[in-house]
Amino acid sequence: MTALADAWADGSLGSRLWLYSNYHCNLACTYCLTESGPKVSRRELSPATMLGLAHEARDLGFTGLGITGGEPFLVPDMPELLGELSAVLPVLALTNGTLFQRGLLDRVAPLGDAEVTLQISLDHPDPQANDVMRGPQNFSRVVAAVPALLQRGIGVRIATTLEEEDADDLARLCTLHRELGVSDDDHVVRPIIRRGRAETGDLGVVARYLDLPPELTVTADGAFWSPFAPTVTQGVLDTDLLLSRTVQPLQRPVEAMLTVLGARPEGADSTLNIR
Amino acid sequence: MTTRSRPHDVVPFPAPRVTLVDAASAPLLTRPYFAAGDPGPIVASLAQVPELVGPMLPFLGAVLGASWIPLREKEIVILRTSAVMGCRYCTETHSVVALDSGLGAQEVRALRGELPVADAFPDAGERALIAWCEAVAHGAESDLRQARQALLDDDARVVELTLLVATTVLLNRYATALALPTSPDVRDRLIREDM
Numbered sequence: 287m288t289a290l291a292d293a294w295a296d297g298s299l300g301s302r303l304w305l306y307s308n309y310h311c312n313l314a315c316t317y318c319l320t321e322s323g324p325k326v327s328r329r330e331l332s333p334a335t336m337l338g339l340a341h342e343a344r345d346l347g348f349t350g351l352g353i354t355g356g357e358p359f360l361v362p363d364m365p366e367l368l369g370e371l372s373a374v375l376p377v378l379a380l381t382n383g384t385l386f387q388r389g390l391l392d393r394v395a396p397l398g399d400a401e402v403t404l405q406i407s408l409d410h411p412d413p414q415a416n417d418v419m420r421g422p423q424n425f426s427r428v429v430a431a432v433p434a435l436l437q438r439g440i441g442v443r444i445a446t447t448l449e450e451e452d453a454d455d456l457a458r459l460c461t462l463h464r465e466l467g468v469s470d471d472d473h474v475v476r477p478i479i480r481r482g483r484a485e486t487g488d489l490g491v492v493a494r495y496l497d498l499p500p501e502l503t504v505t506a507d508g509a510f511w512s513p514f515a516p517t518v519t520q521g522v523l524d525t526d527l528l529l530s531r532t533v534q535p536l537q538r539p540v541e542a543m544l545t546v547l548g549a550r551p552e553g554a555d556s557t558l559n560i561r
Numbered sequence: 562m563t564t565r566s567r568p569h570d571v572v573p574f575p576a577p578r579v580t581l582v583d584a585a586s587a588p589l590l591t592r593p594y595f596a597a598g599d600p601g602p603i604v605a606s607l608a609q610v611p612e613l614v615g616p617m618l619p620f621l622g623a624v625l626g627a628s629w630i631p632l633r634e635k636e637i638v639i640l641r642t643s644a645v646m647g648c649r650y651c652t653e654t655h656s657v658v659a660l661d662s663g664l665g666a667q668e669v670r671a672l673r674g675e676l677p678v679a680d681a682f683p684d685a686g687e688r689a690l691i692a693w694c695e696a697v698a699h700g701a702e703s704d705l706r707q708a709r710q711a712l713l714d715d716d717a718r719v720v721e722l723t724l725l726v727a728t729t730v731l732l733n734r735y736a737t738a739l740a741l742p743t744s745p746d747v748r749d750r751l752i753r754e755d756m
Contacts, residue, residue, distance in 0.1 A: 542589075546590060
């Protein structure tokens with residue numbers, strides 16, 4: 287076995303390669319790690335680069351791709367690109383779920399036959415409380431989008447990001463996602479990470495690199511330790527969890543990741559439930 | 562009343578042309594270099610591209626650090642090359658290193674170009690070494706041919722000393738282009754040494 291396969295086998299490294307397609311977003315959530323918003327630098331990975339990385343990832347033995355941002359569906363050809371990427375490896379794409387109007391729903395419909403799952407953010411069972419964090423009409427658009435996507439055969443997961451966990455709110459949120467057609471297995475709950483806009487806004491939990499799931503993550507700025515790592519604070523890219531500026535050949539950042547993994551102190555496992 | 566500018570009044574630096582990484586923002590692979598405190602501006606700038614730090618620092622250590630060539634000779638090469646190249650950061654930093662390596666103040670001043678080399682270096686071999694540094698730094702074929710004839714060293718010494726000049730030129734260009742700041746400790750020492 288290679289060192290990479292060993293790391294996957296012993297669970298010390300996730301086998302999904304994350305790609306930040308872009309950093310801009312139609313929303314500006316209060317806890318956004320990447321300070322994404324409508325007017326930020328786009329920091330896009332080109333479709334050709336993403337496809338090239340997908341093929342390299344498959345050849346190295348990665349088992350899946352994660353696409354995140356920013357809002358990936360602001361990239362013009364994202365529905366078609368997801369189809370192409372999913373022909374290489376199964377894809378999990380993170381989206382705020384607010385752009386799925388008729389035109390986009392028609393374009394993503396073919397993904398019902400592809401290995402593509404969309405992970406949509408929904409933080410609170412009450413529209414007002416949800417939208418305070420995520421922006422106006424976020425709740426209503428997500429609640430409309432989830433069944434529309436499921437109806438087209440597209441897998442949907444719900445991701446909930448919480449500042450403080452309230453058992454009653456969480457129970458009502460779970461009732462809601464079940465009613466929308468999303469099972470408990472497809473519901474992810476995690477704390478706000480104190481990076482990016484969350485740090486500026488005094489939100490979230492402080493996470494060491496050991497607290498963040500090690501999953502190789504590629505952006506236009508380089509390769510990082512985790513999808514929670516390539517954050518932006520007050521307009522400046524955070525480099526503390528940068529692995530390498532070189533992202534291709536993918537073997538280069540893989541080697542950097544394995545070097546850092548090998549240097550982790552014993553008994554430093556995370557106690558935070560960050561997924 | 563007029564004020565006379567003393568030669569060692571602190572001249573403000575231009576700001577570095579890249580952000581110098583600090584311990585809090587040091588990328589994962591570079592954190593060991595920050596563990597004992599500020600690693601200096603070369604590492605702090607290189608850390609912007611963490612995959613370069615691993616290969617670059619051992620190389621610089623092997624070429625610039627202790628080796629079979631006496632430290633005195635190596636510092637003559639580094640300081641003279643830096644002065645010829647006009648690198649403020651390397652000249653100031655290695656003036657102190659040269660003093661700490663046993664070179665005298667007059668020798669350091671001569672290497673910095675403030676005194677005639679012949680006045681401070683009576684040894685013909687050391688003068689030939691200094692001429693070789695100048696010829697390699699400037700790169701003119703006629704100078705190189707003449708300087709090599711004067712340099713009576715064997716091939717192994719010439720190879721290592723030439724790589725030392727070339728690597729110093731590399732760092733001179735790097736430090737000058739990025740306007741790396743001299744450390745306050747070095748500046749204080751140079752003021753005390755009246756340099």
